[in-house]
Amino acid sequence: MEPIIIANWKMHKSQDETRAFIEALKPLLGSKKAWIAPPFTAIQEAVKAAQNAKIVIGAQNMHDAPQGAFTGQISSSMLKALGAQFVLIGHSECRHVFCESEDLIHRKLVRALEEKITPVLCIGEKLEERETDQTADVLRRQLTSALEGISDLQDLIVAYEPVWAIGTGKVASPEMAQEAHMICRKILAELSSEKIAAKIPILYGGSVNPKNIAGLLAQPDIEGALVGGASLDVNSYSQLIRTP
Numbered sequence: 001m002e003p004i005i006i007a008n009w010k011m012h013k014s015q016d017e018t019r020a021f022i023e024a025l026k027p028l029l030g031s032k033k034a035w036i037a038p039p040f041t042a043i044q045e046a047v048k049a050a051q052n053a054k055i056v057i058g059a060q061n062m063h064d065a066p067q068g069a070f071t072g073q074i075s076s077s078m079l080k081a082l083g084a085q086f087v088l089i090g091h092s093e094c095r096h097v098f099c100e101s102e103d104l105i106h107r108k109l110v111r112a113l114e115e116k117i118t119p120v121l122c123i124g125e126k127l128e129e130r131e132t133d134q135t136a137d138v139l140r141r142q143l144t145s146a147l148e149g150i151s152d153l154q155d156l157i158v159a160y161e162p163v164w165a166i167g168t169g170k171v172a173s174p175e176m177a178q179e180a181h182m183i184c185r186k187i188l189a190e191l192s193s194e195k196i197a198a199k200i201p202i203l204y205g206g207s208v209n210p211k212n213i214a215g216l217l218a219q220p221d222i223e224g225a226l227v228g229g230a231s232l233d234v235n236s237y238s239q240l241i242r243t244p
């Protein structure tokens with residue numbers, strides 16, 4: 001399976017910058033596929049620019065309700081109408097900066113599946129949790145609470161993102177990441193079946209760049225990467241995509 005390399009642009013890039021990035025990316029793609037999550041304001045522009053190219057556009061977050069009095073929020077159907085095909089759920093900045101609870105993350109995941117937008121469920125431990133040997137427990141708790149009661153996990157992507165590695169320049173070693181991915185796969189198998197768990201792509205996120213991606217993708221349980229900083233520059237992002 002071709003690795004899935006998702007660009008998470010966070011609060012960067014205007015509509016013009018988005019269009020220019022995608023136009024510059026097209027000739028650099030070769031036969032590979034790009035996955036980009038621009039800010040909400042640039043999704044429509046990105047979808048337009050990505051037409052006829054192997055570029056999938058998604059969103060960075062969504063609300064869990066279909067509609068209603070939720071000032072400043074965006075629903076899954078609004079994203080779908082713009083052409084978004086996937087959505088990040090439970091990104092560490094949403095969990096830890098914007099205080100999204102595990103229950104809210106579960107509700108968002110259910111809503112995304114109902115809407116048929118592929119959820120990219122982001123999980124990962126904080127530094128103090130790793131240092132006190134709680135990584136496996138945190139991954140189990142986050143996966144179990146998010147996926148509780150969901151019988152069909154076929155259209156799910158998981159991103160393991162240790163919080164201490166996001167935007168810090170401190171990447172997990174390939175062996176460390178592989179160990180965490182293996183734990184996630186085992187928990188996913190318990191929640192569904194080994195057959196389904198084997199097919200769920202588990203991406204690594206946290207200070208991925210063109211120099212360290214090959215070692216990560218060489219691991220048997222790492223099927224791609226979720227990339228922040230290094231996805232903002234088209235040359236760096238296209239290098240990531242073209243890494244065999």
Ligand code: PEP
Pocket residue numbers: 008161165166167168169205206207208226227228229230
């Ligand atoms: C992210 O935002 O999900 C991320 C992994 O960021 P960075 O690549 O900058 O660490």
